[in-house]
Amino acid sequence: MKRVIIDCDPSADDALALMLAAASAELSLEAVTAVSGVCEVVQSARNALNILELCGRSDVSVAAGASQPLKRRLEFDGKYCGCDGLSETGLVPASSCLSRLPAVELIHRKLEEHPGEIYIISISPMTNLAELLMKYPESRGQIAGIYTINGSYGVAPDKSSWNPRPSWNVRTDPEAAKYVIESGIPVTALGLDVTMRLENAMAERLMAEGNKNGWAFQFLERAVAFNLKRGLEPYSLLVDAMAVAAAVRPEIAEYIHGKAAVSDQDGLMCGQTLFGAKGYADQWNSDVRAAYCFDFDIYIDLFLERVFS
Incomplete structure (x- = not known):
């Protein structure tokens, strides 16, 4: 069983990631931390709290973290995720409370309790994690590893993906990602x-085969409707949970092992992730497995068996 902490900015795709993690016996969910991303950070943390209570996991501590990127200004407009950050899905507020500890302190405490055993699942801007490493440099050796959906590495067989481009989370706080x-x-x-x-x-399959009486299905249904109303693709709701699935089922993806660097310079290159398996990349102090293949059939089966059953 993997001990994990999920660092997120709960919009509807983060919510699906939390649902899958909470339903997976392969993971021991040690804590959830929130950062500003799609909405103000306390709202993000409360969104996570609401989801976990509906999953029957009120035992998991949830902490609010950074309210802004390290050096940049983030504005919230609700266009992509609604005024609540959760695609206006109308969840009942949780009865439990947020942790009194800030996100960095909660993560640090968990790492001190289980050094070398905890993986971070990062599905948001990496501000909380950067602040953790800055305040507690020893955390580098205490974190077992990081699973993330952040970045673009130019390793996909599809030629349209060969040219890396900034992902939203990295572009939001490139200094933290770097x-x-x-x-x-x-x-x-x-x-x-x-x-x-x-x-x-893939989203349509969940809608067709999922248990229509379950609260998780009704959440998905409302989130899909919100996306369609705003001209957004339903598949985008399935992005963040891919990092959870990779932690749950290691065989779900195939990887190239190499090194990466992140551009934090203003302009067109801001937030771009550079990746290399040899040569010039040897000078970079990083250790990255970049996925080039992912089994989406296993992925959707996991949701149908564990979340929408």
Whole structure:
């Protein structure tokens, strides 16, 4: 069983990731931390709390973290995720409370309790994790590894994905992503190389085969309706949970092992993830497995068996 902490900015795709993690016996969910991303950070944390209570996991501590990126300004408009950050799905507020500890302190405490055993699942801007490493440098050696959907690595067989481009989370706080990805902590990345191969048919299969009486299905139904109303693709709801699935089922993806660097310079290159398996990349202090292949049939089966059954 893997001990994991999920660092997120709960919109509807983060919510599905939390649902899958909570339903997976392969994972011991030690804590959930929230960062500003699609909405203000306390709202993000409360969104996570609401989801976990509906999953029957009120025992999991949830902490609010960074309210803004390390050096940049983030504005919230609700266009892509609604005024609540959760696609206006109308969840009942949780009866439990947020942790009194800030996110960095909660993660640090858990790492001190279980050094070398905890994996971080990062599905948001990496501000919390960068602040953790800055305040507690020893955390580098205490984190077992990081699973993330952040970045684009140019390793996908599909030629349209050969040219890496910034992912939203990295572009939102490139300084934080640079600090974390280049820290030397082992990173398993499900970047745009594979997440861009999601299809609406996968969401449609969940809608067709899922248990329509379950609260999780009704959440998905409302989130899909929100996306369609805003001109957004339903498949985007399935991005973040890919990092959870990779932690649950190691065989679900195939990887190239190499090193990565992140551009934090303003301009067109801001937030771009550079990846190399040899040569010039040898100078980078990073350790990254970048996915180039992902089994979406196993992925959707996991949701149908565990979340929408």
